[in-house]
Structures are given as structure tokens and as C-alpha cells.
Amino acid sequence: MPQLPLIESNTALFLDFDGTLADLAPRPELVQVEPELVGTLHTLFERLDGALAVISGRPISELDHFLQPLRLPAAGVHGAEFRTDGGMVSKTSAAPGLELLIPHLEALVRAHPALRLERKSVAVAIHYRQAPELAGVVDAAVTEVLRHAVGLEALPGKMVVEIKPAGVDKGDAIAAFMKSAPFAERMPLFAGDDLTDEPGFAAVRKLGGLGVLVGQRETVASVTVPGPAALRSWLHRSARALEGAGGHPRAVPNEAEPGPARRTTTS
Structure with a gap:
């Protein structure tokens, strides 16, 4: 694959969080953010005139917690939550049947205590990172509870399966x-x-852009880097290069100074 070029001033930068900006942890709440990273994201937001967004499976409130005091543009829960420029968070409506699935999933976790059930705003996830041998059990259980569900779909990930609103994904969020x-x-x-x-x-490939896979596997991304540390190093180098190029930086939204409220819906 080609080498990853430094970020240029005409880039629209979209970044996943877990496994990309931050190293994966045994449980989502144990993730640690490299201290220098927040400053680098601050610089990149300024030098890209605000064209930086975090695109994550996490709710936006959790992204704000880990990246405080920044309140960056973001898509959370794979695009079911959406925020532009520090404004209000708009959400895709939760499927009416989601709550009906919870007791079945809670029973699964009680039967297998190594599993972890994570409730999100309009979705739910079952993590099996501490028991990878239960992958088949989790897949079968999710398939069963979704058998008659309407408006919901399964989304497999790294040691996790999520049940989320159908028809939203990170590609749609980036396109929006x-x-x-x-x-x-x-x-x-x-x-x-x-x-x-x-x-x-x-989505970025369709728009003539560049996908960067953090890790190694089959992918439609154009470029790969070995892991989150390499990705962060690239961000740091890019921020320093853009800062050295000068220009008039844009102020970054934060909790003390929220940006204008602009509601955007995703399809």
C-alpha cells in the first residue's frame, strides 16, 4: 500500500476513537487517552478550519468525557447521534422493540458473567473481550433476539456485537x-x-478521499498503519507541520464556550 501522507490544509479529517485515537482496553471505561493527543486535536481543528470530526460507536457524551475540554463535531453510536461544531446532539429515534430485547440479553450475561452488556442511547452492545470463546454464543443469541425485531440490526465488531437502528452507519455520517x-x-x-x-x-473512497486502516486485515481502505501509536504519531507530525505553515486558526468549541446549536439528522 502507499505511504500515508501528512494531513494537508484542505483535508476533511474523520477519526474513529477506540483502537484508533486510543488503544483498546479490557473494558470501554478503562480506555486511556494520551495527554498530548487532546492538544494535537485542538491544533488540527484550528488549522483545518473546523473540518475535523470524531466518528465512533460510542455515544457523543462519552467522547466529550475522554477528550475534554474539547467538544468536537462528532457522530456517535455509528451515526445514530450527530453533532456539528459544538452544537446540540441530534439522535435517530430508538426502535420501539429495543427495550423488549434487554431482558433476554441480561439473562445471557447472567448465564455468562464474563460478558458485558453496554446500554447506549439508541443501541445496546454485548462485549466478549474477556471471553473470546463465547463469540459463537453471543452471535447466536443476538440472531435469535433479532429474529422478529423491526428497525434493528446487528453490527459485529472487535470482540463485540451491537444491536443498533437499521440503516445508519459511519459511511452515512461522513457523507452527511x-x-x-x-x-x-x-x-x-x-x-x-x-x-x-x-x-x-x-464513503471517503467514493468521495475521492483516503481511508486509513489502523492494523492489518482485509479492507477497502487505501493505506494502513500498524496501530494507534503510529496513527497518533502521524497526527502529531501533521499538526506540527500545519502549525508551521501559519494561517489564521479557528477557535475550538469546548464545554465553557459551546458553539452554535445546529441540528442535523442522519438517514
């Missing part, structure tokens, strides 16, 4: 960002590590 300023008419670049990031890679 690219329709308006400051992202429009820029070259999109998306970095991610999981199978759940493949729709994002396909």
Missing part, C-alpha cells in the same frame, strides 16, 4: 458531514480500525 461547511469541497480522510469502520472507508 461532507454536504456542508466546513467539510464540503475538501478531501475526506477517515482513519479507523474495526469492521464497523469499513462503511466509512467506502
Whole structure:
């Protein structure tokens, strides 16, 4: 594959969080963010005139917690949550049948205590990172509970299976960002590590941009890096290069100074 070029000033930058910006942890709440990373994201947001968004399976509130004090544009829960420029978070409505599935999934976790059930705003995930031998059990259980569900679908990931609203994914979220300023008419670049990031890679490729896989596996991404540390090093180098190029930086939304509220829906 070709080498990964440094980020240029005309880039629209999209970044996954877990396994990309931050190393994976045994449980989602144990993830650690490299101290220098927040400053680098701050610089990149400024130098790209706001054209930087985090595209994650996590809810946006969790992204804000890990990246505080930043409140970056973001798509959470694989695009079911959406926020532009520090504004209000808009959400895809939860499928009415989601709550009906929870007791069945809770029973599964009680039967296999090594599993972890994670409730999200409009989705639910079953993690089996601490018991990889239970992958088949989890897949079978999710298939069964979704047998008669409407408006929901399974999304497999790294040691996790999520049940989320049907018809939303990271590719749709990126496409939505690219329709308006400051992202429009820029070259999109998306970095991610999981199978759940493949729709994002396909979306930027369709728009003439670049997908960056963090790790090694079959992918539609154009470029790979070995792991999150290499991805962060590339971000740091790019931020320093853009800072050295000068220009008039844009202020970064944060909790003390929220940006304008702009509601955007995803399809």
C-alpha cells in the first residue's frame, strides 16, 4: 500500500476513537487517552478550519468525557447521534422493540458473567473481550433476539456485537458531514480500525478521499498503519507541520464556550 501522507490544509479529517485515537482496553471505561493527543486535536481543528470530526460507536457524551475540554463535531453510536461544531446532539429515534430485547440479553450475561452488556442511547452492545470463546454464543443469541425485531440490526465488531437502528452507519455520517461547511469541497480522510469502520472507508473512497486502516486485515481502505501509536504519531507530525505553515486558526468549541446549536439528522 502507499505511504500515508501528512494531513494537508484542505483535508476533511474523520477519526474513529477506540483502537484508533486510543488503544483498546479490557473494558470501554478503562480506555486511556494520551495527554498530548487532546492538544494535537485542538491544533488540527484550528488549522483545518473546523473540518475535523470524531466518528465512533460510542455515544457523543462519552467522547466529550475522554477528550475534554474539547467538544468536537462528532457522530456517535455509528451515526445514530450527530453533532456539528459544538452544537446540540441530534439522535435517530430508538426502535420501539429495543427495550423488549434487554431482558433476554441480561439473562445471557447472567448465564455468562464474563460478558458485558453496554446500554447506549439508541443501541445496546454485548462485549466478549474477556471471553473470546463465547463469540459463537453471543452471535447466536443476538440472531435469535433479532429474529422478529423491526428497525434493528446487528453490527459485529472487535470482540463485540451491537444491536443498533437499521440503516445508519459511519459511511452515512461522513457523507452527511461532507454536504456542508466546513467539510464540503475538501478531501475526506477517515482513519479507523474495526469492521464497523469499513462503511466509512467506502464513503471517503467514493468521495475521492483516503481511508486509513489502523492494523492489518482485509479492507477497502487505501493505506494502513500498524496501530494507534503510529496513527497518533502521524497526527502529531501533521499538526506540527500545519502549525508551521501559519494561517489564521479557528477557535475550538469546548464545554465553557459551546458553539452554535445546529441540528442535523442522519438517514
